[in-house]
Structure formats: C-alpha cells, structure tokens
Amino acid sequence: MTDAISRVYRRSPLARTLGFFLLLALVALILADIEIATVDPWQEFGRLALGVVTPDFTATEHLLTAIAYTVGFALLGVTFAVLSGFALALAFRNPLVRGFCAVIRAVHELFWALIFLQIFGLSPLTGVLAIGIPYAGIVAKVFAEILEEADTRPAATAPAGSGALSVLLFVRLPDVWSHYKTYALYRQECGLRSSAVLGYVVLPTLGFHLETAFREGNYSEVSALLLIFYVIIASQRYWARRILLPFYLLGAMILLPWSTEISATNIVCFFTVYIVPFPLRDGQGLAGLLDWLHMLMVSQALPGTVATVQLTMIALVVTGLLSALLFPLISPLLFGRISRTLGRLGLVVMRSSPEYILAFILLQLWGPSIDAARHCRAVPAQWRNHRASGRALYGNPHLALRRCARRVPLRLRDTAAGL
Amino acid sequence: MYVVELSGEPTGYSDKVVLEDVRLSIRAGERIALIGESGAGKTTLLKLIEKRASAPVALVPQELGLVRALTVFHNVYMGRLNRNSLVHNLRNLVWPARRDVEAVRLILERLRMEDKLYTPVGQLSGGQQQRTAVARALHSEGSLFLGDEPVSAVDDHQARALLATVAEAKETVVVALHERALALSFAQRIIGMKEGQIVFDSPADGLTPDDLDHLYVT
Numbered sequence: 288m289t290d291a292i293s294r295v296y297r298r299s300p301l302a303r304t305l306g307f308f309l310l311l312a313l314v315a316l317i318l319a320d321i322e323i324a325t326v327d328p329w330q331e332f333g334r335l336a337l338g339v340v341t342p343d344f345t346a347t348e349h350l351l352t353a354i355a356y357t358v359g360f361a362l363l364g365v366t367f368a369v370l371s372g373f374a375l376a377l378a379f380r381n382p383l384v385r386g387f388c389a390v391i392r393a394v395h396e397l398f399w400a401l402i403f404l405q406i407f408g409l410s411p412l413t414g415v416l417a418i419g420i421p422y423a424g425i426v427a428k429v430f431a432e433i434l435e436e437a438d439t440r441p442a443a444t445a446p447a448g449s450g451a452l453s454v455l456l457f458v459r460l461p462d463v464w465s466h467y468k469t470y471a472l473y474r475q476e477c478g479l480r481s482s483a484v485l486g487y488v489v490l491p492t493l494g495f496h497l498e499t500a501f502r503e504g505n506y507s508e509v510s511a512l513l514l515i516f517y518v519i520i521a522s523q524r525y526w527a528r529r530i531l532l533p534f535y536l537l538g539a540m541i542l543l544p545w546s547t548e549i550s551a552t553n554i555v556c557f558f559t560v561y562i563v564p565f566p567l568r569d570g571q572g573l574a575g576l577l578d579w580l581h582m583l584m585v586s587q588a589l590p591g592t593v594a595t596v597q598l599t600m601i602a603l604v605v606t607g608l609l610s611a612l613l614f615p616l617i618s619p620l621l622f623g624r625i626s627r628t629l630g631r632l633g634l635v636v637m638r639s640s641p642e643y644i645l646a647f648i649l650l651q652l653w654g655p656s657i658d659a660a661r662h663c664r665a666v667p668a669q670w671r672n673h674r675a676s677g678r679a680l681y682g683n684p685h686l687a688l689r690r691c692a693r694r695v696p697l698r699l700r701d702t703a704a705g706l
Numbered sequence: 707m708y709v710v711e712l713s714g715e716p717t718g719y720s721d722k723v724v725l726e727d728v729r730l731s732i733r734a735g736e737r738i739a740l741i742g743e744s745g746a747g748k749t750t751l752l753k754l755i756e757k758r759a760s761a762p763v764a765l766v767p768q769e770l771g772l773v774r775a776l777t778v779f780h781n782v783y784m785g786r787l788n789r790n791s792l793v794h795n796l797r798n799l800v801w802p803a804r805r806d807v808e809a810v811r812l813i814l815e816r817l818r819m820e821d822k823l824y825t826p827v828g829q830l831s832g833g834q835q836q837r838t839a840v841a842r843a844l845h846s847e848g849s850l851f852l853g854d855e856p857v858s859a860v861d862d863h864q865a866r867a868l869l870a871t872v873a874e875a876k877e878t879v880v881v882a883l884h885e886r887a888l889a890l891s892f893a894q895r896i897i898g899m900k901e902g903q904i905v906f907d908s909p910a911d912g913l914t915p916d917d918l919d920h921l922y923v924t
Contacts, residue, residue, distance in 0.1 A: 440769050440770075440771040441772060441773045441784075443771055444767060444771035444842070445784060446786070446789075446846050446848065447762070447763075450788075450792050453787050453792050453795045456796060457773075457780070457787060457799055458784065461776045461780075462775045464775060465775065
C-alpha cells in the first residue's frame with residue numbers, strides 16, 4: 288500500500304502537488320479553531336429558508352437609489368481601475384511599477400475603504416477609490432500578462448522606424464483588445480460585488496440594506512435584495528454596452544451623493560495625526576513605539592497572519608473539491624440542456640453571492656468560529672477566475688463584520704485588529 | 707551596387723538551422739528564387755539577408771504576421787506605419803483617410819482583393835491572407851522584397867500573376883519557393899540550398915525543373 292503511494296508520488300508531479308496541498312490543508316484543519324457555537328442553528332435556518340421563498344421587494348426603503356448607487360460606484364471604480372490599470376500595464380516591465388501594483392492589490396478594497404473613510408469621510412470618492420485602487424493593481428497585472436502572451440510576429444513585420452507607440456496601438460493592441468474587453472467586463476462583475484459589500488462599511492449601496500435586514504432578521508427583505516443583486520449581475524451582458532458606457536458614467540457622476548463635503552481638516556488630520564503611530568502621538572518616544580510594535584506583532588499581526596494562511600490553505604482545498612464535484616453540472620457529457628441551465632444558474636448564484644453575505648449566513652448558523660470564514664471563501668471562489676487565491680483572506684470576518692455592523696467610525700488601529 | 711553581401715561567417719539562431727559558409731552577393735535589380743527542402747535553411751538565410759540588407763526591406767514572412775482583428779486596409783496600411791506621424795496613424799486606425807484608402811485600394815485591385823478592403827483579416831481564407839501580406843509589402847517603401855513562400859496558398863496561375871506584380875513594383879526580389887517550375891519562370895537566378903549550405907547558384911536561363919531535382923534527392 289505504502290509502496291503504491293510512493294510510486295505514484297514519484298511518477299506524477301500532479302499527485303505530488305495535490306498531495307502537498309491536501310496535507311497542508313489537513314494540518315491547518317487540525318490546528319484550526321472549529322466549533323459550532325450556536326445552540327439551535329436549525330431554527331434560524333428555518334427562518335432563513337422561509338425568507339428565501341418569500342422575497343419582499345417592498346420592505347426596503349430607497350431601494351431604487353440603493354441599486355443605482357451600487358451600479359454607480361462599481362462603474363466609476365472599475366472605469367478608473369481599467370484606465371489606470373492599462374497605463375500601469377504598459378510600464379509593467381519596470382520592477383517599481385510591478386511592486387507598486389502588487390502592494391495596492393494586496394490590500395483588500397474593504398481596507399482601502401476604511402483608509403479613505405478617514406481621509407474623505409462619507410464622500411463618494413471613498414467608494415470609487417476603494418474599488419478603483421486595488422482593482423487597478425489587478426487589472427495592470429492581468430493586462431500586462433495578456434499583452435506578454437500575445438503574438439509578437441505582426442510587430443516583427445512593422446517597417447523599421449515605426450514609432451513604438453504607433454506599433455503598440457496599431458499592431459500589438461488590436462489582437463488583445465477582445466481579451467481586454469472580456470476581462471474588463473468580468474472586473475465590472477467583481478466591482479458590483481465589491482460595491483454591494485462596501486455597503487457593510489460605508490457606502491449607501493445594497494450591502495447597507497442587506498446588513499440591516501440581516502441584523503433585524505428580516506430574511507424576506509434579504510432574499511429580495513439578493514435576488515435583485517443576482518439579476519443585476521446575470522443581466523450584465525445585456526445592459527453593459529460600450530455605446531451606453533458614457534451615459535452610464537455621466538449618470539453615475541450625477542447620481543452619486545457628492546454633496547457630502549470633503550473636509551480639509553480631516554485630510555490634514557489623517558496625515559499628521561491618524562497615521563502617526565499611537566505611542567508617538569502619545570509622546571512615548573522611540574522606546575514606546577518599539578514596545579507597541581512588538582506588542583502589535585506578537586499579539587495581532589503574527590497570529591492574524593497564521594490564521595490567514597491557515598484559512599487560505601483549507602479554503603483552497605475546499606474550493607478544489609467543490610469545483611471537482613460541481614463542474615459536471617455544466618458538462619454536456621453528463622447532463623441535458625435543462626439540467627445544465629439550472630446548474631449554470633446555481634453557479635451564478637454561488638459566485639455572485641458576496642463572501643461576506645455567505646459568511647454572515649454561516650455565522651448565523653454556526654456562530655463565530657473560523658469555520659464560517661473558510662466556507663465563505665471556498666464557495667464563491669471556485670467559479671471565478673480569481674488570480675488572488677493566495678491573497679490575504681479576511682482573517683477574522685466575524686470581527687470585521689461585527690465592527691462594521693455597529694457602524695462605529697473606525698480607526699486605523701482597528702483595521703490591524705481586523706486583519 | 708550590392709544590396710547584400712554575405713562573406714561566409716557562420717550564423718545560427720537558437721532553434722533554427724545553422725548556415726555554414728554562406729557566401730552570397732545580391733545586386734540591386736536581381737530576381738532570385740531560393741529553393742530547397744523544408745529545413746534546408748531558406749528561412750534562416752532570408753532572415754540573415756533582412757538583417758544585413760543595405761536597402762530598406764519589404765518583408766512577407768512565412769507566418770505572414772498579420773493583425774487578425776484589423777481589416778485588410780489596416781494591415782496593408784501598416785506597410786507605411788513608419789512614414790506617417792503617430793497622430794495620422796491613430797486617425798487611420800479609427801477613421802481611415804481617403805488618400806490612404808485610395809493608395810491601398812490601388813494595390814488591392816492589382817491583387818484582385820479590392821472587395822475585401824474592410825474585411826477583418828481573421829475572416830479571410832489562407833490565400834487571401836497571403837495576398838494581404840504581399841499587399842502590405844507592396845505598400846511599404848522597401849525596395850528589397852523578401853518573401854518566404856509568399857504564394858504557397860494560391861493556385862499556380864495566381865502565383866505567377868502575384869510574383870509578376872511584385873517584380874514590377876520592387877527593385878530587388880528574393881523569394882523562397884517550393885514549386886520549381888514557378889521558380890524557373892519567375893527568377894533570373896536560382897539559389898539551391900541543402901542542409902544549411904548553398905549547393906547551387908546559377909542563372910535561370912536554360913535550366914529545367916529536372917536540373918533542380920537533385921536538390922530534393924538525398
């Protein structure tokens with residue numbers, strides 16, 4: 288038996304990789320803090336299921352505005368990201384640009400939102416930049432990779448002395464253009480999800496109402512909001528037309544509540560006070576700063592990092608298992624047309640549900656444990672071409688969610704705790 | 707006046723045939739056919755000629771190097787990408803200028819392709835793509851035409867007409883050809899290659915396809 292295993296192991300690199308990750312996930316699982324804390328999850332689950340079949344579209348106040356804001360923030364944020372990401376992609380060979388993109392995309396949009404909340408307050412700029420900045424880093428990487436993999440032979444036939452920019456626009460870009468378009472559309476889908484989710488923190492988007500409805504246990508409202516969200520995403524290919532884009536952007540600009548004024552004092556304050564490490568502000572000097580950093584590393588950053596990596600490893604394997612189980616749903620070899628359509632619909636729902644919403648549902652069911660976080664990661668990730676599988680997971684979503692739910696103005700040190 | 711002079715230094719590309727001791731001079735105004743089995747080094751020799759040429763080159767590589775998403779007009783226009791400003795190039799990308807459209811149309815008429823002016827290259831047949839690449843080379847200002855099997859995907863009659871058009875438009879022509887009869891009817895000078903060496907270099911006058919046969923016999 289062990290002989291057979293070791294033979295397979297030696298011969299197949301695939302088996303080696305799979306085995307390695309399975310083993311890692313197993314170790315992580317054993318070390319993880321998993322317990323089901325809720326006393327009677329089934330009662331809550333029953334109410335949730337009842338809500339799912341009785342969606343109530345009238346329960347939400349200002350529903351249309353919330354929808355418009357959700358789409359508006361996503362459109363502006365993604366447009367900003369695609370334009371600046373494209374510019375960055377052209378300079379992606381530069382290691383500085385590459386590093387800069389890695390840094391901005393490593394920070395989750397939720398944390399960007401918390402940072403910009405300190406600077407711009409509740410201005411729409413907070414939402415647009417929170418989506419736009421990390422997405423720009425992602426778009427830059429993907430666009431640069433697409434360009435790198437493109438056919439180089441046409442450029443080789445351009446006559447000597449053609450300007451580099453002429454060759455880029457005339458020869459290199461046209462053939463990758465359709466890939467860029469597809470990816471931008473996919474980013475827009477992600478943007479909608481992020482835009483909704485940022486409602487948990489700060490934006491007046493669907494997430495704001497979702498969170499309220501969840502907290503109040505109004506599951507009919509929850510299911511109505513989620514249904515609207517699925518329809519927006521599933522119908523994207525019908526309404527996202529290039530020719531309409533200028534109108535959408537203009538509409539978004541006009542619609543978003545720009546009236547919130549940006550206070551200059553806040554901005555100054557951010558750079559001179561908030562961003563200064565707490566011991567320095569307190570006059571504790573360098574020794575105090577080192578003590579504080581040490582405390583932060585040992586009691587928060589290190590355990591947080593360990594939990595993050597641990598969760599990611601488990602989630603990666605769960606994602607793989609679920610994908611292997613679910614992909615037959617859309618395979619023409621196994622199912623007829625009707626079953627496949629239903630399967631596709633199910634997958635749309637799975638990948639469109641924001642991680643936070645799943646985390647929230649599972650939190651209701653299983654109570655605050657690390658397990659809920661693992662599931663919320665594994666479910667939507669699998670049908671998404673998410674290059675960020677190694678990206679930091681929201682280590683303790685329980686903390687982040689509860690904090691946001693209380694809508695207490697957040698300080699930067701809270702972000703560290705959240706991470 | 708020579709447009710290329712190769713004096714025998716060995717040349718190799720990472721994964722291609724290495725040319726050994728290739729001594730070759732090409733005068734302006736010559737019409738040359740390169741023949742030999744695939745793998746004999748014709749493509750490598752053409753690349754070497756391109757690199758060493760003292761005259762501007764009009765190139766038709768074997769893989770054509772067309773931009774599939776763009777129309778025939780845009781691909782042919784690319785032959786003169788170096789002659790116009792960035793602004794003019796951009797303008798032509800979005801909204802082709804009449805002057806350029808007319809120039810391209812004239813070339814396409816000679817190649818019987820004028821009806822495909824605004825067809826994306828990705829929708830063309832193999833032969834039409836080849837003619838588009840030839841049109842691009844004709845549109846360019848290069849006076850030394852280098853073609854790597856530029857007429858392999860069109861029928862014999864069309865191939866002769868295409869090569870005649872090229873010979874009329876370009877001062878010097880060097881093409882790698884598969885068809886021996888075609889090579890003899892088109893070229894003034896035949897260069898035969900085998901295993902990275904020139905084994906044969908002679909005027910085409912008086913040669914018959916049978917004379918070239920020994921190149922293909924190992």
